[in-house]
Amino acid sequence: MSxxxxxxxxxxxxxxxxLFRAITQNIPGAAVFVVDQDFxxxxxxxxxxxxxxxxxxxxxxxxxxxxxxxxxxxxxxxxYTAIFAGETFVREHPVGARFYRTRGRxxxxxxxTRDVALAVSYDITDELKVAEIGQFDR
Numbered sequence: 266m267s268x269x270x271x272x273x274x275x276x277x278x279x280x281x282x283x284l285f286r287a288i289t290q291n292i293p294g295a296a297v298f299v300v301d302q303d304f305x306x307x308x309x310x311x312x313x314x315x316x317x318x319x320x321x322x323x324x325x326x327x328x329x330x331x332x333x334x335x336x337x338x339x340x341x342x343x344x345y346t347a348i349f350a351g352e353t354f355v356r357e358h359p360v361g362a363r364f365y366r367t368r369g370r371x372x373x374x375x376x377x378t379r380d381v382a383l384a385v386s387y388d389i390t391d392e393l394k395v396a397e398i399g400q401f402d403r
Contacts, residue, residue: 286310290321296365296386299372300345302379304329313388317360344369348382363390 289297289310296313300306309324324332333341337358344354344367353370367386374380 292385294387298324298384298386300329300382300384302349302381304342304345306332307381311385313365313386316388317363344384345382348384349380357389363388364393365389 285299285308289299289308292311292313294313295311296317296319297309297311298306299308305326305328306324307326309319309321314320329341329345330338340356340358344356347354348369348371351371353368355366355368357364357366359365365386366389367384369382369384372381372383
């Protein structure tokens with residue numbers, strides 16, 4: 266069984282990279298990000314990423330500082346730092362004209378691989394609009 270570290274990639278990711286890639290690319294309605302301890306995106310994917318007009322290539326292999334807009338960088342770094350300190354986080358934040366709820370937690374490394382941070386974002390723009398006007402579909 267081949268782990269991510271054994272493929273020669275610079276950072277470890279627990280488990281089979283192909284499985285993690287398939288999961289990130291197929292999470293319905295969400296954008297999924299896996300970040301290493303150097304704050305580099307290892308994986309990115311999901312319907313939410315596509316819907317926001319972005320691709321995995323916009324993130325994978327790149328550092329947060331090179332991807333995240335300056336005004337949001339300290340928030341993102343704070344969230345990922347908290348994850349690596351053993352905490353989880355939930356935050357709501359804008360990206361362009363849309364609003365997202367992001368949840369983050371640690372994925373513990375196995376078989377000598379490093380711990381990584383997982384963040385999953387869902388678009389909550391419509392949910393917020395419904396709550397604002399007080400109408401719900403039943």
